[in-house]
Amino acid sequence: xxxxxxxxxxxxxxxxxxxxxxxxxxxxxxVELDSGHQLVMGTxxxxxxxxxxxxxxxxxxxxxxxxIRKVDERMSDYKDDSEISELNRDGAKRAVRxxxxxxxxxxxxxxxxxxxxxxxxxxxxxxxxxxxxxxEETVAPSKEQIAQAKSKVGxxxxxxxxxxxxxxxxxxxxxxxxxxxxxxxxxxxxxEAMQTCGAxxxxxxxxGDIRCFGAPAKGKDHWLIGLQDPNVPFESSGDIxxxxxxxxxxxxxxxxxxxxxxxxxxxxxxxxxxxxxxxxYSHIIDTKTGYxxxxxxSVTIISKNATDADALATAVSVMGAEKGLALIEKxxxxxxxxxxxxxxxxLIKTSGAEKYIK
Ligand code: AMP
Ligand code: MG
Numbered sequence: 001x002x003x004x005x006x007x008x009x010x011x012x013x014x015x016x017x018x019x020x021x022x023x024x025x026x027x028x029x030x031v032e033l034d035s036g037h038q039l040v041m042g043t044x045x046x047x048x049x050x051x052x053x054x055x056x057x058x059x060x061x062x063x064x065x066x067x068i069r070k071v072d073e074r075m076s077d078y079k080d081d082s083e084i085s086e087l088n089r090d091g092a093k094r095a096v097r098x099x100x101x102x103x104x105x106x107x108x109x110x111x112x113x114x115x116x117x118x119x120x121x122x123x124x125x126x127x128x129x130x131x132x133x134x135x136e137e138t139v140a141p142s143k144e145q146i147a148q149a150k151s152k153v154g155x156x157x158x159x160x161x162x163x164x165x166x167x168x169x170x171x172x173x174x175x176x177x178x179x180x181x182x183x184x185x186x187x188x189x190x191x192e193a194m195q196t197c198g199a200x201x202x203x204x205x206x207x208g209d210i211r212c213f214g215a216p217a218k219g220k221d222h223w224l225i226g227l228q229d230p231n232v233p234f235e236s237s238g239d240i241x242x243x244x245x246x247x248x249x250x251x252x253x254x255x256x257x258x259x260x261x262x263x264x265x266x267x268x269x270x271x272x273x274x275x276x277x278x279x280x281y282s283h284i285i286d287t288k289t290g291y292x293x294x295x296x297x298s299v300t301i302i303s304k305n306a307t308d309a310d311a312l313a314t315a316v317s318v319m320g321a322e323k324g325l326a327l328i329e330k331x332x333x334x335x336x337x338x339x340x341x342x343x344x345x346x347l348i349k350t351s352g353a354e355k356y357i358k
Contacts, residue, residue, distance in 0.1 A: 029052060029053075030050050030051070030052065030200065030201075030217040031050070031051055031052070031053055031054045031056075031057050031217065032048060032049070032050045032057070032201075032216060032217035032218070033048070033049050033051075033054060033057035033058060033061055034046070034047075034048045035047040035048070035061045035064075035065065038065065040065075040068055040069060040072055040206070041068065041071075041072045041076065041182070041183060041186065041206055041207065042076070042078060042207075043183075043206060043207030043208075044205075044206075044207065045065070045068055045204070045205065045206045045207070046203075046204075046205045047061045047064045047065060047068075047190065047194075047202070047203070047204050047205075048061075048202055048203040048204075048216070049061045049064070049194055049199045049201075049202045050199060050200055050201030050202060050214055050215070050216060050217050051198060051199050051200060052198075052200065056197065056198045056199070057199065059197055059198075060193070060194040060197040060198065060199040060202065061194075063190075063193040063194060063196070063197045064190035064191070064193050064194050064202070064204060065190070066193070067186065067189040067190045067192070067193045068186045068187075068189070068190050068204075068206065070101075070189075071101065071182060071185060071186035071189060072182075072186065074098075074099055074101060074102050075102055075105060075178045075182045075185075076182075077125070077175075077176070077177055077178070077179075083096075083098045083099060083102045084102065084176055084178060087167055087169075087176060088125070088174075088175045088176060091167060091168055091169035091174060091176075092168075092169040092171065092172040092173070092174060094168070095159075095161060095164065095166035095167065095168040096166060096167050096168070097164065097165055097166045098165060098166070098167060099165075100165065101185075101189070103160070103162075103165045103167075104185075105178060105181060105182060105185050105307075106122070106158070106160060106167060106176070107160060107162075108181070108185075108307060108311070109122040109155070109178070109181055109311070110155055110158065110160065112181070112311040112312070112315060113155040115315075115327075116312075116315040116318075116319060116327065117319075117323075118154075118155065118287060118288065119286070119315040119316075119318035119319045119323075120180065120181075120311050120312075120314055120315035120318070121153065121154070121155050121287045122155065122158075122176050122177055122178055122180065122181065123152075123153050123154055123155050123157060123158055123174055123175070123176060123177075123287070124153060124177055124180075124285050124287050125153075125174065125175025125176055125177040126149040126150075126152040126153055126173060126174070126175055127146070127149045127150065127153055127285045127287065127290055128175075128177050128179075128283070128285065129149075129175065130145055130146070130149045131274050131276075131281055131283075131285070131292070132274070134274065134276050134281075135274035135275065135276055135281075138276060138277065139276070139277065140276045140277050140279070146290035146291070147290070149290065150287070150290045151171070152171050152172075152173040152174050152175070153174070153287050153290075154287070157169065157170045157171050157174060158170075158174070158176070179283075180267075180284070180310065180311060180314035181307060181310050181311045181314070183206045183207055183209050183265075183306075183310055184209055184263070184265060184305075184306035184307040184308070184309055184310025184311065185306070185307045185310075186206055187204045187205075187206055187209060187210070187211045187263065187306035187307075187310075188211065188263075188305050188306050188307050190204045191204055191211050191213055191306075194213075195213065199213075199214070200214050201213060201214025201215050201216060201217070202214060203216075203223050204306075208228075208265075208266055209263070209264070209265040209266070209306055209309065209310050209313075210225055210259075210263065210264050210265075210306070211262070211263035211264075211305065211306040211309075212225075212259050212260070212261070212262065212263075213260070213261050214260070214261075215260060221258075221260070222258035222259060222260055222358075223258070223259050223260070224256050224257070224258055224358060225256065225257040225258075225259060225264055226253030226254075226255075226256055226257075227253055227254050227255050227256070227257060227266070227300060227337065228253060228254060228266070228298075229252070229253070229254035229345070230268060230297045230298045230339055254345075254347075255337075255347075255357055255358070256357070256358040257302070257356050257357060257358065258356060258357075258358045259302070259356060261304070262302055262303065262304060262356070263302070263303050263304065263305050263306035263308070263309040264300060264301070264302050264303075264309060265300070265301050265303075265306065265309035265310040265312070265313040266298060266299065266300045266301075266313060267284060267298070267299045267313035267314045267316075267317045268282075268284075268296065268297055268298035268299055268317060268339070273292075282294065282317070284314055284317045284318060285318075286318045293317050293318045293320070294341060295320040295321065295340065295341060296316070296317055296320065296321060296324075296338055296339065296340055296341060297339045297340065297341045298338070298339040299313045299316045299317045299324070299336065299337075299338055299339075300313065300336065300337040300338075301313040301316065301328070301334065301335070301336050302334070302335040302336075302337075302353065302356050303331075303333065303334045303335075304333050304334075308334065309334075312327075312328065312331075312334065312336075315327075316328065316336060316338070321338055321340060321348055324336065324338065325338070325348065325350060328350050329350055329351065334350075335349070335350045335352050335353040335356065336348075336349065336350045336353065337349050337350075337353055
């Protein structure tokens with residue numbers, strides 16, 4: 001090689017190698033940003049976004065939180081100016097027009113009522129109210145009070161008009177409660193917003209219901225989600241996402257789920273219940289009996305989207321192990337992990353659940 005050209009060739013080759021390395025690392029560069037716990041929908045929410053750069057990740061987190069707040073503003077029954085509060089005030093007097101998203105949740109809820117033989121029923125409101133007042137008065141509701149509330153419950157009493165996007169109650173005193181599905185819907189909307197915004201991965205957790213997509217940064221293949229032992233609460237550790245819940249203290253997760261593009265929701269009496277005359281009443285009510293469902297301590301559903309996981313977790317809590325498992329086995333890409341109410345810890349799983357367990 002020519003003495004003068006030799007060093008030039010070496011320099012050019014070295015520059016080429018640097019450029020190739022720069023671009024291959026640049027393409028793989030992923031930033032992960034975490035919103036931390038935010039108080040919304042009466043619980044804690046947490047959003048994690050994975051993107052090529054931190055400004056995209058930041059924008060995606062903001063977009064996700066905007067969606068979650070929008071769902072809360074429209075569908076909360078705690079907010080007087082929400083669409084659901086308007087429906088609950090006026091629904092027996094007139095057909096109430098709602099936004100597309102609220103209509104979608106109402107329609108999906110009715111579909112889940114039909115799918116679960118009425119186990120999932122958002123018209124449960126009057127029974128929820130009755131147990132709230134019973135808790136405040138520390139006196140269990142009478143049979144007459146239960147029968148009276150039940151007469152105002154039943155999804156077939158909810159009349160939806162898709163053309164006008166209106167909803168009407170066919171019985172006075174009805175009340176819709178989206179507590180069993182709205183968190184899941186908000187999670188799905190937040191994930192959609194993050195994907196539109198350019199996130200290549202992400203995780204949205206609202207009150208312990210979670211959906212993730214893509215992969216976390218730092219070269220990991222799955223999102224790891226800790227499942228709580230109902231008897232031993234625990235706290236976050238390492239890479240395992242501990243579902244956002246109120247009042248959790250130290251302990252180990254019962255098992256760890258590995259998820260990529262999937263959602264997980266857990267329902268159960270161990271989380272929220274009313275204590276009346278020394279007896280625990282779960283916040284999930286079987287509208288057929290008018291009393292809270294008692295067979296299962298915890299129901300975890302793994303599904304493709306969070307709306308389905310949320311509604312099905314509530315429904316299976318009412319249906320019990322046998323009927324609930326039979327339903328979940330029939331549904332594609334849906335699995336269940338149940339903990340029956342008994343002193344000795346036992347896990348009942350659907351046939352495909354194992355592949356999600358680490
Ligand atoms: P989750 O934590 O998703 O199981 O939702 C529980 C909440 O859903 C309760 O606090 C009630 O607001 C509401 N709920 C109670 N019973 C039912 C039911 N049978 N079907 C639908 N929603 C219900
Ligand atoms: Mg639910």
